[in-house]
Amino acid sequence: MRNKLRNLLAVAAVAAATGTTGLTGATGASAAAQADWAGCPDGNVCIYAEGRYSNIGAGDVTNKYFRYGTYNLSNQVNQHWVLNNQNGPFEDAYVKLCTGYNGTGDCSKVLGPGYGEYLNLTPINSIVLYR
Numbered sequence: 001m002r003n004k005l006r007n008l009l010a011v012a013a014v015a016a017a018t019g020t021t022g023l024t025g026a027t028g029a030s031a032a033a034q035a036d037w038a039g040c041p042d043g044n045v046c047i048y049a050e051g052r053y054s055n056i057g058a059g060d061v062t063n064k065y066f067r068y069g070t071y072n073l074s075n076q077v078n079q080h081w082v083l084n085n086q087n088g089p090f091e092d093a094y095v096k097l098c099t100g101y102n103g104t105g106d107c108s109k110v111l112g113p114g115y116g117e118y119l120n121l122t123p124i125n126s127i128v129l130y131r
Helices: 002-018
Strands: 045-048 061-065 069-072 079-084 094-098 109-111 115-120 126-130
Touching: 079 094, 109 115
Parallel strands: none
Antiparallel strands: 045 061, 045 079, 069 126, 079 115, 094 109, 094 126
16 A cells, blocks of 8 residues: 555656646556656657656656667666656557566566656666557
């Protein structure tokens, strides 16, 4: 219950900082579909600068991913916001975070469309965008 509340509060902090409304979900929170979410363009998955917990924006985005596929991460350690802004009729896609390179290892952490979470990326070495 404590982790669920922490996730809800974390996403609410992003929502408050960016003007997003419409939080839903029992195990997390989903941001309302929009063209730009905290500087993350529509249809993208974005990773933000390390340690930036509140008031994140376009200037804090360190990585953007638009196409389906597997991407190896480099120099992404400690706490980062990861936002999945793949919303809408053509972009309802997921991102899974994997401990190994090339989408291998433990890939059990999945972020659905319109979902963001403040995560420790130290053990994460790749992400996979898929539909």
